[in-house]
Amino acid sequence: MFSSEESWNLSRRYRMLDPYLVRILKIPKWEYHTGEDLYQFRLKVDNRLVRSVLEMDFELDVKVEFFKWARVNGRMFLHDSSSYMALIRCLEEAKFYSEIRTTIQDVLNNSYLSFSRAELSELMKILGRGKMVSEALSVLYQERELGCKFNSSTYNSVILMLVQHGLHEKVLEIYADMCKEVDCFPDTVTYSALISTYAKLGRYMSAIKMFDEMKDKKGLKPTEKIYTTLLGIYSKVGKVKNSLNLFEEMKQEGCSPTVYTYTELINGLVNAGWVGEAYGLYKDMLRDGFTPDAVLLINLMGMFPTNIFNKMRIKGGTPSVVPYNDVTLFESKGPVSEVSSWFDKMVLVKQIEWRELCCFSRKWMKKVSQPHKRSWKSDKI
Structure with a gap:
């Protein structure tokens, strides 16, 4: 009946929706009669149906209301963790994080429900993207108190979330908890x-x-x-x-x-x-096809100012005031004419401040004492 193992797995997770059902739900907003229309349709409500509806391109309001309707009107039906996760994905897509918090709490308050290891790992990533660090840790601790055993993927999701938010001491604490787990490496x-x-x-x-x-x-x-x-x-x-x-x-x-x-x-x-x-x-870096960033070029400028400066311009970069300063200081040891040429380039790109020019070299003082003759204006000192 099924052409592949993948299609078989999909058939177990989702149901083909009747076109009439799709027509009922393809509405901009859930109306008072929508539930009655569904009840007249005599649907067999199960978690496959709920997941299928939540995966469809319906309005979020319709999905949420259908989720509630299924819980009330489904005969001998209870949402499982997979249905809750499908709803959480919809809420995350709409960035309804407060509703995500409420939905997660519904699962935690239900003694018959618990997230699987894979679902818990995904949930940690969702909460991390929503910057809900405290909620993620709360879920982790509550699930652990209920006897849930975590795998490396779950712990990694939590650790990466903490690293992203700069909670480095907490990372070490979670890692210590990870080391206490059996068969979790x-x-x-x-x-x-x-x-x-x-x-x-x-x-x-x-x-x-x-x-x-x-x-x-x-x-x-x-x-x-x-x-x-x-x-x-x-x-x-x-x-x-x-x-x-x-x-x-x-x-x-x-x-x-x-x-x-x-x-x-x-x-x-x-x-x-x-x-x-x-x-x-x-040079090896350039040969391998990499383009150095501005920070690296500025560090190199003190050793090889002129060569690096020229390559920076050839590569298409726009030098800031810092590399210009380095080049000028280097060139100030040479003839005044060479220093003057670098000054002209600085004036053209308008990236130099008057107070910084005064610190370059005594050879420049005569030249920079009349900035009004050029096409740039100095800052007030």
């Missing part, structure tokens, strides 16, 4: 979030320890994001050699560097004064 997503959390808390040794622990686990490989986070940590603590070794390890493991990976490593080399290595890595 951290995966790559978990380790990535934990390493990022430790890095943001300034607990660098804990982040490195977590990275080493992950590598010791079979089947788990660090992602580009994890490597980039570790490179940023090594750069901040000044362990340049560790950064370079980790970068080589990353490539050997078949993990391709991203523009953020290059940025973290180059910034670390620049701060440590490894000029040659930083510039060589910068």
